[in-house]
Amino acid sequence: MRIIVIGGTGLVGSQVVEILRRQGHAAVAASPSSGVDATTGAGLAEALTGAEVVVDLTNPPVFTPDGVLDFFTASGEHLAAAEKAAGVGHHVALSIVGVDRPASHGFYIVGKVAQERLIRESGVPFTIVRATQFFEFLQGIADASTSGGEVRVTSKTLQPVAAAEVAAYVAEVALSAPANGVVEIAGPDRIPLADAVERRLAALGDPRKVIADDDAPYFGAVIDDDTLVPRDETYRHAATTFPAWLASQEQA
Template identity: 55%
Template sequence: MKIVVVGGTGLIGSQVVALVRDRGHEAVAASPSTGVDTVTGQGLAQVLDGADVVVDVSNSPSFDTEPALDFFTRSARHLSEAEKEAGVRHHVTLSIVGVDRVPDYGYYRAKVAQEEAVRDSGVPFSIVRATQFFEFVAPVMDMSTENGRVRLPSTRLRPMASADVASAVTETALGEPSYGVRDIAGPEVHRLDRLGEITLAVRPDGRGVVTDETAGLFAGMPDGALIGDDTAHRAATRYEDWLRHGQPPSRATDRSGH
């Protein structure tokens, strides 16, 4: 089976490529660095030649509404056209838990538009919605730091390790199209300000956390929108265990983190 991973050089995509290969299948990473640009359509026909499955874990370079909307809708359109031409039998898109419950957040509206384009494409599909990645906590903290204080709202999240996201996406790609949505989430609900405190307790750097309901990307989110419901699959990795024994949090912003 040939699986093309769009965004295959990023945080999630590179792990999906490795997992697919470990399962004995052909995995091809597609990204601008490999000559494939979904926004313009460049390289799509070539990379999709002979592909059975396409996994789209690419992300907009901007969180702003219009650039994100343009990226996701144009990419989805070019992908679906190329997939139908190549005879791709399964398209898998990575999205965000609660994405349709936050209409005032432009980036989420753009992701909803992407989901709608996938559903309307005519290509058999599966959508995997994940909660925020552990790897995203440190960059969010950095963006909210001022004078040694990390200002974070008490927004509730159920974050998960990117490795668990990649595993679920790979499992979906190797299965049959669901024509629906599967939610995946971490094992525990945390307030974002508490996640900041946990991070600095395990990896102290002199900063402190201040609860500020107006600060940062997740301020004003509807309560409970980002944690999923009882139908969401629960991953096993806990944030504190990941901090102590897993991948250390990046200090560079990775926009794959939802």
């Protein structure tokens, strides 16, 4: 099967490509570095020729309200047009658990909402994979929440997941029939974000002080305990715990 992975050189994308290739599929990593730019449409027609599945794992290069929305709108529109022209039979996109809840609507979520809407309206059969936050992003969350050497993050809970398990699930979905709807994956445990960030920074030897502040925004939104976690048991239950993931990073 010919599968084009847009954003195929990133954290999840590179793993998805590797998994699919090991299973004997013609998985192609497409990104601006390979001449394929979904935000402008450059190279899409050529890349999608003969493609049966397209997996969209792109992320904006600039995390500002306008930059995120413009990125997901432009890339969504160009991908929909190119996929319809190429006769692609399944569009798979990675999104976020809780994206459809008004309380979660920080600026990044607004961009993902726009992306999901374009996917639903495209006419291309699709599956949206919503995942909880990755363990790998905890350091980035700390960086985005730092001021004067202090990291202010909420103590509300998230249910983080290992990127490797998300990649495996995305690859599985890409080889399945389109759901024309949403599937979810989440980690095994709910963890206060402030605790998770503090433990990650400690493991890195990072001296920044973490302050639990429930008024601190999470990428533009003040969240509650149930904002960005699954609300029923139908999601894919990932197995990797936070302590196990931390241990794996130390070994690496």
